[in-house]
Each structure stands twice: as structure tokens, then as C-alpha cells.
Amino acid sequence: MFPGATTDREAASYVVVGAPLDATTTFQPGTRFGPDRVRRFAESCDDYDRRTDSRFSALGVHDAGDVRPWDDVPAYLDHLAAELRSVAYDDAVPLLVGGEHTVTYAGVDAVDPEVLVVCDAHLDLRESYDGSPWNHACVTRRCLDDLGVDRAVIVGARTGSEAEWDRAADADVEVVAPEDARGWLDALDGGPPFDADDPPFDADDSVYCSVDVDALDPAYAPGTGTMEPFGLEPREVRDLVRAVAPRADGFDVVEVNDRDDGQAAAVAGKLLREFAYSHASARDDGSG
Template sequence: MQSFSNTLFADAETAYVDASYGIFGVPFDGTTSYKAGCRDAPAAIRQASYNIETYNPYYDIDLPDIPFHDMGDIYTECLPDLVVAQVEDVVLDLMKDGKVPVMIGGEHSVTIGAVRALCPTWYVVCDAHLDMQDEYRGSAFNHDCVTARVSEITQNIIILGARSGTKDEFTSAREKYHLYTADDIKSKGIRSVLDEVSELVGNDPLYLSIDADSIDCCLTPGLGTPEPFGLTPTDIREVVRTLAKNAVGFDYVEVLPNDAGQTAMVAAHLIREFIAGHACRSKHND
């Protein structure tokens, strides 16, 4: 029997009814304020996923042994508030069916819908930007307003890797949330920071959102709002490995596939890392 290529995430071959994880893409970049094109990220990340070995040596598991299903992409509306509502509906359906949502963006605004549906105790985000504007360019659902909207759901917010925002945003983030800037992480070390984060979170459920621009743009340049002096892919992998066990949902957003493919490849690896880590959370406690 011949194998055939398709547009779905590699190894996501389990039927929906039998899957524990539901992957879906949200090809939307309607509020992007610098470089447009992250609507093309779900396809690029899926394509990159076919160049990764199925075996994950850290968890000693083959990805095809984990029951996960790729639902494809949402056919998105044009307005960000409507796209947020679409995402919320999809995640509610996944919750009802007992599946962990794994979302591929698209711009960061799509995260709002997933967090609304899941209502986690904690929201942990890796991001170069604080995204605390109450409104930006005429919309409260702009990609620069994600943390502001999430704060209406939970005040337990941990921000990792931030290095861009207004003075007021940084002051407010330090007062209200748990902020670890990129400089903080470089100074303390990612392991020390994650030990603090793990103590804060305990066994509580969290939503984990990875904005691709949390990584230094000199390392992964395919970004809609690139920022230098950021985290490394290895830092983000440590975040995923540490927190996957607590996560009730996960997303990877803001990849702009206009580089040589390295940004999409990092995203594909980390999505697979999340699925493996979450599936193995009871047997691997490093």
C-alpha cells in the first residue's frame, strides 16, 4: 500500500472519535500591524512537521502511538471578534468531547477564544510583547490586546520573555502579574525561572500560549512583529517540557513563513514536544 502526502499535521492519523488531542489551524492575520502573512503559518508548520522523526528520545515515545487528530483549518471570518468566537466554539466542542485543544495560529488574538472556552486557573504566555492595550486600532480584539482580554478571565498571568511595551504596560505587568522579561531570564537562567513558575502554578490547570516572537528574531526571523534580544528555541522547549503536564490547552502563534523555514520548523517541533510531554506527564517528571 503506497503512502500519500496530505495537508494535515504529520502523524495525526487517529480518527477524531478516538483522539485525545485535537489540532486545528486558524489562518487569520486581520489585525496584524507590521508584517502580514501569518495566516499562512498553519500550512507551513504542517509541511515542516513531515521532516521530523516520529520518535521523541526525551520522552521515549513515538508520536504515532499518541492518539491525536488534525481537524484542519477554521474557515475564518473577517473581523477579529468573530474569529475569537469561532475559536471559542471549536474549543468548547473539543472540551465536550474530552480532547485537549492544540491550536496553530494565525495571529495572537485567536488565543482569546481558547482561553475563554477553557477558563484555566493560570495563563502562561511566552511573548516579546506585553499585549496589554485595552484597544488598538479600533478593536479590543487586536493582537496587541490579548493579555488585556485574558485578564478578564483570570488574573493569574505569567509572562515570559517580554521586551517590548509601553512604560505603563511594564509598570502594570509588574504590579498585577508575574513578569519575567527576556533580560530576567538571561540573568536568572530559564531553569531557575521555571522552578519559580512551577511553584506558583503547583498542580493548577493552565493554558500555555507560545508567541513565536518570544524567540530572538535573529534565530527565527519568520515573524510578523520581530524583536531582537529574546529567548532561544531551547528556552521555549524547556517551558513546554516543564508546563505541558498542567496544560488544558496549547497554542503556537505568530509564525510568518517568509524565511528559509526555520521558524515553522521550530514551531512544528514544539507542537510535537507539547503533545509528547502532555501524553507522558504521568511517567516523566524531570
């Protein structure tokens, strides 16, 4: 159980769901261990959050355990989406813990947002990879093309194929490079100076927030499948989660594996907590 997620399912405002899918990882596998590892390394976190003057155990969080995968990825994603949709139908917010990034498709399918804000080292805009459109390198493309997401904002991206960069040039994609992330965050937190003709999203847009831990520089989160140097600082990802959470209807953190000493899992668990604290604080003061 995720520490502090002790509320009964019927009374929960947030529901943690593990999705240990490890079917298409292309370099270092191990995301099947991600949900359990995130839960384990979250045990050292204090329940009390001074910034929001709240306790995680009082936010109404339930841990529903894992939705175990099988070898038919599209069928698993449909099943996982149904489980997450039941959370949303109960007016609770799904907090999905991967597993490979492909599971974000199920979260987006369940929540049906207009905007996907994703932290990722990779564009994940391939039409297919290794012959499969369900590879984790295709997830943002699937959300845009198959689920009808209006806009994807990819923060921290620093690599992709030529075809992916061509797709990223379309009007429904915005890429924020690591070196531009702080300025983007400052504008998001304070409104303009965004481009008035092309804001990242409007105040009334529904949003889904996804964090692939490989968005961080691998010096901070080496326990992930496809490390990419020159990434985001942990505080930048934390601040993005804090800023987006009040606008978001769903959240996931993905691509944690077991190939480090817990650094990636520790930051993933902390980001989940930051999302819940920020979302609940905005909800309680009416600003969400």
C-alpha cells in the first residue's frame, strides 16, 4: 500500500492504481517492479506537508493495488482504462503508477482530457516502433491521434527521430526543451507572458499530467529504461506538478525500474504526493 493511502475506496478523493506493464521497454526492462518500488521508497516521506499545511493521510487517498498485465497490450490498456474510468465516475482522481509509459494511454482514455501535459525526455510521437503502434515510444502519438487529445505539451524533450520532430511541428504539439522549462513554468504559474495566440492551455481546459521519470537528468533518476542526459532538475519537475495539479483530472508517474538504489522510485513517490497536496489545496480553497 502507498503510505498514507488509508481511506476506504467509497470515500476516496484520490485512488492510487499500479500498472506494472513491462511489455515494450526497449533498453533496460524492469518497469514491472515500478509500482511496488515507488510504494516502498515512499515510506520514508513524512505525512505532513508544511507548504500546504496538510497531511497526506487526511487527503482521502486509497490504494487500489495493481492491475496485473498480460501479453495483449491493447486489451490490457482497455481493461486498465475501465478501472481508471470507474475512479473518475466516482468523482475521484486517478493516480496511476507505472509501469512503462504506454499505460498513460489508459489514463488519458479514462479521463478524456483536452490537454496532455507530459514530462518526458523523448517525444514519444512515433507512429510505430519495432513494428508496434503500442510501443512506449508511441504513447503521446496514440493519445493525440487515437484518443482525440486536442493538445500535447511535452516538457523536457531532448531527443526523437526526424519523423517525430516533424510531427512535433504540428499545431497540436508544443515542445519545451529542458533549458526553457523554468521560463515556461514561471509563465504558467503567473499567466502571461505566454504567446497570446498559442497558450499552453486555457483556464477551463481539462488536463491530464504524466511524468516519465526519464525527463529528469539520469544523475537524479538512473532507475529508468532509456536514460537520456542533459535533462530536467528535480525541482523543475516538482514545480510543474505543483502548477498543473490544480487544473488536472488525472496523474501518472511512469518508467521507474529496479536498476538503481531507489533514486527514481523516491522522486516518483514524492511527485505523486506533490500532485495530491497541490490538487487538494486548490480544491479546498476553490481555485482548482
